[in-house]
Amino acid sequence: MRIYDTQRSGNAWKVRLLASFLGVRLKRTSLSIDRGDLKTDAFAALNALRQVPVLQLPDGRTLSESLAILFYLADGTPWWPEGRLAQAEVLRWLSFEQSQHMHPLAQLRLHLALHPDWPLATDLLAHWRHQADEALRQLEAQLAAAGESGWVATPSHPSIADVALYPYTRLAAMGGLDTGRFPAITHWLRRIEALPGYEPLFPGRSDLTESRQEI
Numbered sequence: 001m002r003i004y005d006t007q008r009s010g011n012a013w014k015v016r017l018l019a020s021f022l023g024v025r026l027k028r029t030s031l032s033i034d035r036g037d038l039k040t041d042a043f044a045a046l047n048a049l050r051q052v053p054v055l056q057l058p059d060g061r062t063l064s065e066s067l068a069i070l071f072y073l074a075d076g077t078p079w080w081p082e083g084r085l086a087q088a089e090v091l092r093w094l095s096f097e098q099s100q101h102m103h104p105l106a107q108l109r110l111h112l113a114l115h116p117d118w119p120l121a122t123d124l125l126a127h128w129r130h131q132a133d134e135a136l137r138q139l140e141a142q143l144a145a146a147g148e149s150g151w152v153a154t155p156s157h158p159s160i161a162d163v164a165l166y167p168y169t170r171l172a173a174m175g176g177l178d179t180g181r182f183p184a185i186t187h188w189l190r191r192i193e194a195l196p197g198y199e200p201l202f203p204g205r206s207d208l209t210e211s212r213q214e215i
């Protein structure tokens, strides 16, 4: 299987991270938003929304949307729990990630760290900060309730909800948000990074996780 990504995409990092935890080798085609690679007709043929990540199956079919790809890779493994209620709980937190968490955190990182030159209304920044803080508070409360050994949506083995929520939480500081205020989040980030197979945003280069540049 092949992943189409960009080097700094948090949504694509979710997919590479899970593949790495599962020991699934993905071939990689890294595109560049700055170079305009996502605007080409060739890329639109892979994903009409012109967004990464895209997973290409060995027979050429493609799948977009990070959470759909996480499910595709995780089904039949411990990262997708058994039982209708446990699965629904994971879906609840995946929905939270897309509707409350990812957008404000990703936009703050994009505008404050990756493209500070892009024009932006200041009230939008304040709006995203408020939303991102609220999302982090919700995540903190959930992790505190889950206890030292619990995970976002599951009690004993991490699920794709942890993988989905990890990248933009880990990258929050680039958007001016201090996750050190949240002890349960801080503990959870460390536990994820200690799991066998953990792969940083820039593979083999943990020092570049908060890089503002493509390399």
Ligand SMILES: N[C@@H](CCC(=O)N[C@@H](CS)C(=O)NCC(=O)O)C(=O)O
Binding pocket: 009, 010, 011, 012, 033, 038, 050, 051, 052, 053, 064, 065, 066, 067
């Ligand atoms: N809901 C999508 C969001 C994907 C997304 O926003 N991808 C960004 C990179 S992190 C992208 O391709 N941005 C380019 C654009 O929208 O023009 C997912 O979860 O995969």
